[in-house]
Amino acid sequence: MATQRKTPAKRLFTGLSGSPLAQIAVEAPPPLAPKAAKTPIKNMVLLHFCFNQQDGETKKEWCSCKKRVTREAAVALVKEHCADWLLTKNARARSGVSEFHRAIVVRAVIVNGETLYSVEPPLPIDRRDKKHEAIKETIRNRARRLLQKMFGKGVISQAILEMPNTELDELLSDAYNVDKF
DSSP, X not given: OOOOOOOOSBOSSOOTTOOTTOXXXXXXXXXXXXXXXXXXXXXXXXXXXXXXXXXXOOOOSOXXXXXXXXXXXXXXXXXXXXXXXXXXXXXXXXXXXXXXXXXXXXXXXXXXXXXEESSOOOOOOOHHHHHXXXXXXXXXXXXXXXXXXXXXXXXXXHHHHTOOHHHHHHHHHOHHHHHHO
């Protein structure tokens, strides 16, 4: 049976701390941060952008719609006529169709061949864009470190050191400015 070792109450050697009688401060583990309060999925409503229910289209068996809103926001969208509850087959209903209150279909209009939605659809995030942004951030960080060194030596002013990312990107993207820099 393995026993756990306890840290000694006093230092046994003199080191950077100085006295051999210096007490070791035993740090308590950091308190666990409370988890962010998430709205349970049962209180969320799925937004469908994949078909137009007003034109008589029906939902496919599978779709890639993943955006969700709270039930209150969904009710507000339906009241504002920006969306409709998803209609599903129901043999027990008089009309054979009933409203499914866990999903709404966002209304859409086609203008000049372009589909316009009453609610902003989620933009697909291209993984290449994420990677390129990470590379840009790395380059910006390196440039900032160089600027800090130059500021420390008195070569540049503080205004140049604190330039916003957009100006720094402009400076680094132009070959003439980079060579001049």
